[in-house]
Structures are given as C-alpha cells and as structure tokens.
Amino acid sequence: MSSVSRNRAIFAIDLDGTLIGDDHELSSLNLSAIRRAEHAGCTIVVATGRSLDSARKQLTALGTAGYILALNGAIITTGAGNILFSQPMSPEAALRVCRVGEQGDATVFLTGMEANYRFKNGAQAPNLVQEFRPGDSRLTDCGYGQAQQVVESMDIYKAALMEEDVSHLSVLKDELSRDGLPVVSSDVHYVEVSPEGVSKGSGLARLVTMIGLDNVPIIAFGDQENDLEMLRKADVGLAMGNALPVVKQSADRVIGSNNESAVGQAILEFLEDPASFIQK
Structure with missing residues (x-):
C-alpha cells in the first residue's frame, strides 16, 4: 500500500x-x-x-x-x-486429533462456538495454557470415549494437543502433519489444528x-x-x-x-x- x-x-x-x-x-x-x-x-x-x-x-x-x-x-x-x-473443521479431523492424543497420552481440547471440552487419560492435566484455568465453567472434562458424541453434537472450530513433555509433543505434532492436518504451535506445550484453509x-x-x-x-x-x-x-x-x-x-x-x-x-x-x- x-x-x-x-x-x-x-x-x-x-x-x-x-x-x-x-x-x-x-x-x-x-x-x-x-x-x-x-x-x-x-x-x-x-x-x-x-x-x-x-x-x-x-x-x-x-x-x-x-x-x-x-x-x-x-x-x-x-x-x-x-x-x-x-468455518468449522471436519469431524474426521477433530476425531483424528483425539485419537493421536489418546494414543500419545496427551491432553486434547476441542473448542466450539461457546463450549469447550478437554479430553485426557487418567489424572488431571497440568494447567499449561492461559486460556483455561482451574474451575473454569466454560470447560467440560471428558474421557476419550466421549469424543465421538461431542463431535457429533456441535461444530468444532479448533482442536489442540497439550503436553508437558516438549519432545513428546513434537512427535505428536509430526504425526498430525503426516496425516495432512494443518497444525501449528502456539506455545511450547500446545499445538493447534484449524479448519482447512x-x-x-x-x-x-x-x-x-x-x-x-x-x-x-x-x-x-x-x-x-x-x-x-x-x-x-x-x-x-x-x-x-x-x-x-x-x-x-x-x-x-x-x-x-x-x-x-x-x-x-x-x-x-x-x-x-x-x-x-x-x-x-
């Protein structure tokens, strides 16, 4: 200009x-x-x-x-x-992130227009991102077995993986990239997948x-x-x-x-x- x-x-x-x-x-x-x-x-x-x-x-x-x-x-x-x-992401892409998170024992966030869901295996995930804090009423904790139900119930606009071990997160990020998903880092502990384009x-x-x-x-x-x-x-x-x-x-x-x-x-x-x- x-x-x-x-x-x-x-x-x-x-x-x-x-x-x-x-x-x-x-x-x-x-x-x-x-x-x-x-x-x-x-x-x-x-x-x-x-x-x-x-x-x-x-x-x-x-x-x-x-x-x-x-x-x-x-x-x-x-x-x-x-x-x-x-523009929401495809349900298939959101579920793929959940599968990678579950298999890699990481935490996954699925975010809709108003609702936010956190999926994890076992113990409470550490609070590594600023967006959500303990007791946040906007965040619902779920087991990975509920992922399909959540994805079918609402549009998902972002899926994210959170992991305390930075090197392990890098491996999971590479796996998502190999699947052709548009994945970027927004924090050392956090990678995000957005809708295509x-x-x-x-x-x-x-x-x-x-x-x-x-x-x-x-x-x-x-x-x-x-x-x-x-x-x-x-x-x-x-x-x-x-x-x-x-x-x-x-x-x-x-x-x-x-x-x-x-x-x-x-x-x-x-x-x-x-x-x-x-x-x-």
Whole structure:
C-alpha cells in the first residue's frame, strides 16, 4: 500500500506472548496506546488462538470497539458480537486429533462456538495454557470415549494437543502433519489444528475485505508459529523480542518483548509519524 491516510491503520494483535505479559496482565502503556490509536481512527483487531469467549473478554478489557479473529481465524466477529464468518473443521479431523492424543497420552481440547471440552487419560492435566484455568465453567472434562458424541453434537472450530513433555509433543505434532492436518504451535506445550484453509492470515485478509478497508495499511504483531501467515500478509509484520526464531526471521522488524509493552510503544511510534513507520 503506497500511502498512509492520516493516522489510519489496522492493528492486528496477538494476545498471549504479545500484548499480554508473562504475568497474564495487560500493561497500562499497551492499553492507553490502543485506545489512543482507536481515537485517531485506527482499527483494532484481536487475533488469537483463544476461544471466542476468551477473546471477547480481552477486547472488553481493552475498551475498544474493534474486531475479533478467534480460534486462529475460524470465527470472525465485530466487537459487539456480530458473527461475520465462521468455518468449522471436519469431524474426521477433530476425531483424528483425539485419537493421536489418546494414543500419545496427551491432553486434547476441542473448542466450539461457546463450549469447550478437554479430553485426557487418567489424572488431571497440568494447567499449561492461559486460556483455561482451574474451575473454569466454560470447560467440560471428558474421557476419550466421549469424543465421538461431542463431535457429533456441535461444530468444532479448533482442536489442540497439550503436553508437558516438549519432545513428546513434537512427535505428536509430526504425526498430525503426516496425516495432512494443518497444525501449528502456539506455545511450547500446545499445538493447534484449524479448519482447512483457516489461519490468522486468511482471517485478516477476509476481514479487511468485509469491512472495506483493503487500502488501509496493516500492522501485525505476533510471537508464535500461528502468527506467521498474519505477519507475512501485513504491510508491517512485527515480531516480539520473545518470539520464536522462525517468526523473527519472517517479520519485517523485531521489537521488544511482551514484558516491555513493546506493542504499545510501536503503536505510539506509528501515531507520531505514520509514513516513516510504514517505510522504515
């Protein structure tokens, strides 16, 4: 995109490891910068692998209108909750993830529009992801024997494997990849399978066309493998200082870490001189 119209831009921002610090908190600098950007005419897009409910809560905390790309772009909504797009994964793919999880003695999450199910063998799974916490009413624990019933009862928009042993998780990820499933990492302990053709990148492209902002520059922030396509599609793809090496290599620039309010600093830099920021 050749020019910047006033201060307008689309900021597509990942949550965990990007906007949110390791303390699970949103810094005051990030919050104030996002609100200032929206006041200046920018569009805020929360782009996350989290469930729709979890993403909504984060957008509410930001206090912006904005848009949500939930479950890596499988569900797209307005800040007010209007669903613009949704694409579930095939039941066969969801069940395949469950079989790999069961055979590999890992934990599997199946996520629908509103409901979330966790499948595991035996003892309680460790809490390794920020999205779900002990006692979370949105999460139902099941045995793997119930997987077929769950998949037949609702649309599944994301399946994920969680495993404490990182090397074992890598083996399970490779197995899913060999099956032809679109699998990406979003955490050292967590890999995700989305519907075919769905990613944060495809979701972002779909959203900007839907809302008629194709000519507005996109600035994207991310740190994990599931952010790669989004960073590549953006006019300016910014990798966090704590990002995976492959993400840093694919980004236009590397900024500070999620613990340094680097998202907010970059937004303020853009607002100060949009043209220079884009051309930098």
